[in-house]
Amino acid sequence: MGSDAAVQVKEILQVALTVDDVARAKEFYGDVLGMQFLFEGGNMAFFQCGSVRVLIGSGESKQGGGTILYFRVADLQAVHAALVARGVEVAQEPHTVARMPDHELWLAFIKDPAGNLLGLMEEKR
Numbered sequence: 061m062g063s064d065a066a067v068q069v070k071e072i073l074q075v076a077l078t079v080d081d082v083a084r085a086k087e088f089y090g091d092v093l094g095m096q097f098l099f100e101g102g103n104m105a106f107f108q109c110g111s112v113r114v115l116i117g118s119g120e121s122k123q124g125g126g127t128i129l130y131f132r133v134a135d136l137q138a139v140h141a142a143l144v145a146r147g148v149e150v151a152q153e154p155h156t157v158a159r160m161p162d163h164e165l166w167l168a169f170i171k172d173p174a175g176n177l178l179g180l181m182e183e184k185r
Contacts, residue, residue, distance in 0.1 A: 066135065066138040066139055066141070066142040067139050067142045067146075068139075069131045069180075070132075071111075071131065071132045072112055072130065073112065073130050073131060073132035073181050074112065074113040074114070074129075074179065074181065075112060075114055075115070075127065075128070075129060075130065076114075076117065076128040076130065076179075077114065077115070077117075077126070077127055078117065078118065078126045079117065079118055081118070082103055082104070082105055082117060082118055085105070085116045086100075086116065089105075089114065089116060095107035095108065095109050095114060096108040096109075098113070102117075103117050104117035105117070113130075128177050129178055129179065130178075130179035130180070130181050131178065131179065131180055132181055132182070132183075133180050134182070135182065136154045136166045136167075136168060136180055139180060140180065143170060148170050149170060149171040150168070150169070150170055151169035151170060151171050151177055152167075152168055152169040153168060154166055154167070154168040154180075155167060155168070162185065163183045163184055164183075165181065165184075166181065166183075166184055167180070167181050168180045
């Protein structure tokens with residue numbers, strides 16, 4: 061399979077972990093492990109761990125499994141189109157998930173050959 065300049069997945073931006081009790085997990089990751097708490101949204105809490113964001117969530121955040129890797133990409137639309145052209149299974153089309161003060165967060169989901177869900181994220185300035 062040849063390389064495509066539009067597809068460059070080089071960095072994990074976020075890891076999502078499925079938990080049964082978000083409040084208990086929030087205490088563990090924040091108070092016990094000392095991760096920097098960022099924000100909460102619905103049934104999810106977000107922490108910073110070095111350059112990687114850690115999402116802990118339950119319920120609807122269980123998108124197809126227990127752990128999801130989210131990869132940072134420079135141009136989500138271009139990467140998505142290139143992966144579709146390569147026959148990669150798309151689980152969710154690119155869409156805006158949050159509007160932050162300095163950027164919009166865009167997300168799409170694909171599946172690897174084993175059916176694992178992978179997130180592709182772009183922070184559009």
